[in-house]
Amino acid sequence: MVASKTNGLKRVVIEPVTRVEGHGKVTILLDDKNQVQQTRLHIVEFRGFERFILGRPFWEVPVLVQRLCGICPVSHHLAAAKAMDRIVGGEKLTPTAEKMRRLMHYGQFFQSHALHFFHLVSPDLLFGFDADPAIRNVIGVAAKYPDLAVQGVMMRKYGQEVIQRTAGKKIHGTGAIPGGINKNLSIAERDELLKDLEQMITWSRAAVKLAKDYTLQHLEKLAPFGSFDSNHLSLIRQDGAMDLYHGGLRAITAEGQKIFDHVDYQQYSEYIAEEVRSWSYMKFPFIRTLGPEKGWYRVGPLARINTADFIDTPEADAALKEFRAATGNKTCNISMAYHWTRMIELLHAIEKIKELLHDKDLQGKDLVVRGQRREETVGLLEAPRGTLFHHYKVNKDDQVVMANLIVSTTNNNEPMNRAVQKVARDHLSGQKLTEGLLNHIEVAIRAYDPCLSCATHALGQMPLVVELVDPEGNLIDRRAKGM
Amino acid sequence: MSATIEFVIDGKEIQGQPGQTILEAAQQAGVYIPRLCYMKGLVPHGSCRVCTVLVNGRPQSACTQPVAPGMVVENNTEKVTALRRNIVEMLFVEGNHFCMFCEKSGNCELQALAYRLGIAAPKYPYLFPTRDIDMSHPDVFIDRNRCILCGRCVRASRDVDGKHVFDFVGRGPHKRVAVNAEVRLADTNLDVRDKAAEACPVGAIMKKRVGYAVPIGQRLYDHKPIGSEIENGKK
Ligand code: SF4
Ligand code: FES
Numbered sequence: 001m002v003a004s005k006t007n008g009l010k011r012v013v014i015e016p017v018t019r020v021e022g023h024g025k026v027t028i029l030l031d032d033k034n035q036v037q038q039t040r041l042h043i044v045e046f047r048g049f050e051r052f053i054l055g056r057p058f059w060e061v062p063v064l065v066q067r068l069c070g071i072c073p074v075s076h077h078l079a080a081a082k083a084m085d086r087i088v089g090g091e092k093l094t095p096t097a098e099k100m101r102r103l104m105h106y107g108q109f110f111q112s113h114a115l116h117f118f119h120l121v122s123p124d125l126l127f128g129f130d131a132d133p134a135i136r137n138v139i140g141v142a143a144k145y146p147d148l149a150v151q152g153v154m155m156r157k158y159g160q161e162v163i164q165r166t167a168g169k170k171i172h173g174t175g176a177i178p179g180g181i182n183k184n185l186s187i188a189e190r191d192e193l194l195k196d197l198e199q200m201i202t203w204s205r206a207a208v209k210l211a212k213d214y215t216l217q218h219l220e221k222l223a224p225f226g227s228f229d230s231n232h233l234s235l236i237r238q239d240g241a242m243d244l245y246h247g248g249l250r251a252i253t254a255e256g257q258k259i260f261d262h263v264d265y266q267q268y269s270e271y272i273a274e275e276v277r278s279w280s281y282m283k284f285p286f287i288r289t290l291g292p293e294k295g296w297y298r299v300g301p302l303a304r305i306n307t308a309d310f311i312d313t314p315e316a317d318a319a320l321k322e323f324r325a326a327t328g329n330k331t332c333n334i335s336m337a338y339h340w341t342r343m344i345e346l347l348h349a350i351e352k353i354k355e356l357l358h359d360k361d362l363q364g365k366d367l368v369v370r371g372q373r374r375e376e377t378v379g380l381l382e383a384p385r386g387t388l389f390h391h392y393k394v395n396k397d398d399q400v401v402m403a404n405l406i407v408s409t410t411n412n413n414e415p416m417n418r419a420v421q422k423v424a425r426d427h428l429s430g431q432k433l434t435e436g437l438l439n440h441i442e443v444a445i446r447a448y449d450p451c452l453s454c455a456t457h458a459l460g461q462m463p464l465v466v467e468l469v470d471p472e473g474n475l476i477d478r479r480a481k482g483m
Numbered sequence: 484m485s486a487t488i489e490f491v492i493d494g495k496e497i498q499g500q501p502g503q504t505i506l507e508a509a510q511q512a513g514v515y516i517p518r519l520c521y522m523k524g525l526v527p528h529g530s531c532r533v534c535t536v537l538v539n540g541r542p543q544s545a546c547t548q549p550v551a552p553g554m555v556v557e558n559n560t561e562k563v564t565a566l567r568r569n570i571v572e573m574l575f576v577e578g579n580h581f582c583m584f585c586e587k588s589g590n591c592e593l594q595a596l597a598y599r600l601g602i603a604a605p606k607y608p609y610l611f612p613t614r615d616i617d618m619s620h621p622d623v624f625i626d627r628n629r630c631i632l633c634g635r636c637v638r639a640s641r642d643v644d645g646k647h648v649f650d651f652v653g654r655g656p657h658k659r660v661a662v663n664a665e666v667r668l669a670d671t672n673l674d675v676r677d678k679a680a681e682a683c684p685v686g687a688i689m690k691k692r693v694g695y696a697v698p699i700g701q702r703l704y705d706h707k708p709i710g711s712e713i714e715n716g717k718k
C-alpha cells in the first residue's frame with residue numbers, strides 16, 4: 001500500500017512488533033481525515049549475514065548459518081547441509097542419513113510450532129485481541145490456563161530433545177554434514193524419545209482441536225481479519241503429499257490452479273525473482289511469469305495445507321480433510337487460518353517422529369556418501385515458517401564465494417504487508433489510536449509467525465514503542481509497551 | 484641411567500631424571516601441568532606461558548625448566564591457576580575464537596583448557612583482529628583467525644618434517660604465521676601427512692573436508708577434561 005503523497009499525512013508508528021521473533025516496525029500513514037493512506041512493515045536491522053559466510057570452508061556453513069536464527073536454527077542447518085550435499089556429490093543420502101535428518105527436522109517443527117502457538121499466539125486467542133496487555137501474554141496464560149502453559153513447555157522440550165539426539169545439541173548442533181549425518185540413533189536414545197511420545201501425540205490432537213474450535217467459533221470475525229487472496233507456494237512430494245523436508249516446488253493461485261508443479265528447485269531462480277524496494281531491507285520475492293504485482297505468494301503452514309493433495313500420516317490427513325470441509329474444499333486465503341493449519345502440521349510432525357522412531361534404519365551405520373563434485377548448489381526445505389532457500393557457489397579451494405538466502409519470512413514479506421494493510425483499513429480508519437487496535441495489527445502479522453531476526457539477520461528484541469507523528473514530523477502521541 | 488632427582492609438586496614427591504623438564508617429570512608421575520605450545524616430540528618453545536609454575540616461589544615455564552633436586556613446585560594452586568586463567572583469557576580475546584561454530588570445538592586444546600580452568604566469559608575486551616584464511620592448498624587450510632602463535636606448526640615442519648613450511652613474521656600484534664612461499668599455502672611443499680598438518684592445538688591448521696565428522700559427545704574433550712589422560716596414567 002503506497003500513499004500517493006506523504007505530505008499532509010499523519011504517521012502512526014508501531015515499533016517493534018511484540019511477540020514476533022526479532023525486530024520489526026509498522027508505519028501507518030493517516031490522511032487529515034484519519035483514513036489509512038499507506039501501511040508498511042519495516043525491517044530495521046540488517047547484519048549482512050551472506051557476507052559473513054563468504055570465504056569460509058563450505059563444510060562449515062551448515063553449522064555457521066545456525067547463528068541466523070535463535071528460533072529455528074535447525075532449518076538453516078538442514079537447508080545448508082542439503083546444499084552442501086550437492087557440493088560433495090552426496091545428495092543421494094543413505095537411508096540412515098536421510099531419516100536422521102528428517103527426525104531432526106520434525107523435532108524442529110514440533111518445538112517451533114508448539115512455541116509459537118502456546119507462547120506467542122494463545123494469549124490473543126484465549127483473552128481476545130483487545131484484552132489488557134497486562135494479562136494478554138504467556139504469564140497470563142500460565143495463571144489462567146496452567147495446563148496449557150505446561151503443555152506448551154513440555155512439547156517444546158520434547159522437540160528439543162529430538163534435536164539433541166539427532167544434532168548432538170539442542171541448539172547449534174552439528175549432526176548434518178555434507179553428504180550425510182555424523183551419528184545414528186542409538187537404541188538407548190530411541191527408547192528415551194519413545195517414553196513421552198504418546199503424551200505428545202495426545203496433546204497434539206488437543207492442540208488441533210483447540211485451534212479448530214477457536215477458528216470455527218470465531219469464523220465470522222476471523223475470516224476477513226487481515227485476509228486477502230494470494231498465490232501459495234511450497235515443496236511437494238512427487239505423489240502430491242505434503243513433504244516438509246524434500247520435494248519439488250508447487251505454486252497455486254488463490255483459486256487453487258497450478259502455476260507450476262514439481263519444479264526442480266535447483267532451477268528456482270528461473271521461476272522466482274526478488275524485488276528490492278527502497279524502504280525495506282527485506283526483499284520481495286515473486287513468481288516471474290506473474291510479475292511483482294501479481295506474482296507474490298504465501299508460504300508456511302497455510303500455503304502447505306493449500307498446496308498438498310494429502311498428508312501421508314493418518315491423523316493429520318484426517319485433520320486436513322476437516323479443514324478442507326470447513327473451507328468448502330477450496331483454497332483457503334484466511335490469514336488467521338494459519339493457526340489451525342500450523343497445528344495440523346504439529347500433529348503431522350509428531351506422527352512422523354513416531355513412524356521414524358520405529359524405523360530400524362535409524363540404527364544403520366552407513367552415514368555419508370560422496371560423489372561427483374559440484375561448484376554451485378541450492379538447498380531447499382520447508383521450515384516451520386515456510387519455504388527456505390539456500391543458494392551457494394563454492395570455488396575449487398572449497399571456499400564459499402556466493403551465498404543467497406531467501407528465508408521463509410522474506411517469502412511472506414508482501415503477504416504480511418497486505419495483512420497489515422487490510423487490518424489497518426478495516427480497524428483503524430478514523431478511529432483513535434488504542435492499544436487494542438494496534439494489537440490487531442500485531443495479531444495479523446503474528447499469524448505468519450515471522451522470524452524477523454532471520455529475515456533481516458538481526459538479533460535481539462526491544463520493547464514496543466508506538467508513536468503518532470503529525471505531518472510536520474512532530475510527536476503528538478506515544479505509547480510504550482513493556483515486553 | 485643416572486640417579487633420580489627428587490623434588491616436590493604441590494606436596495607430592497616426584498622422581499625425575501636428569502635432563503628432564505619439570506613438565507615431563509610431572510607427566511611421568513601422573514601430574515598434569517597445563518600447556519599449549521608444548522607438544523611431545525617437539526623442542527620446547529616456552530612461549531605460551533600456560534605451563535607456568537612457581538619454583539621455590541618464582542615463576543618458571545615448566546616445559547623448559549629442567550628438574551633440580553629439592554625444588555618445591557607449585558602447580559595446582561589457586562594462585563597459579565589464576566595466572567594461567569589470565570593467559571588463556573588473553574589468548575581468547577586476541578584472536579577470533581568462535582567456538583560455537585568452529586569445527587575444532589570439542590577437540591580444541593585452548594577451549595578445553597578454558598573449561599578446565601573454569602573460564603566462563605573473558606573479562607578483557609575482544610580485539611576482533613582482522614585475520615585471513617588461506618584455503619589454497621588442496622588438503623590443508625590455515626585460518627589465522629584462530630592462531631594462538633604457539634609455534635607448534637613451525638617446529639613440527641622444521642624439526643620433524645624437515646621442510647620449514649611455516650615461520651613467524653612481524654612483531655607484537657602484527658606477528659603471524661607465514662608460509663614458505665610468496666603468499667599461498669598451496670605453493671609450499673606441505674603434505675597432508677606431515678606432522679605440521681596435525682600439530683595445531685586449535686582450529687588454525689586443519690585438514691580439509693573433515694569438518695564435523697565426529698559427533699558431539701564423541702569428541703576428545705566432551706566427557707573428560709584436558710589432562711585427565713595424564714592424571715589417569717595413560718600417558
Ligand atoms: S597455526 Fe596452530 S600450530 Fe601454528 S602457531 Fe598458530 S596455533 Fe600454533
Ligand atoms: S607449554 Fe610451556 S610455555 Fe607453552
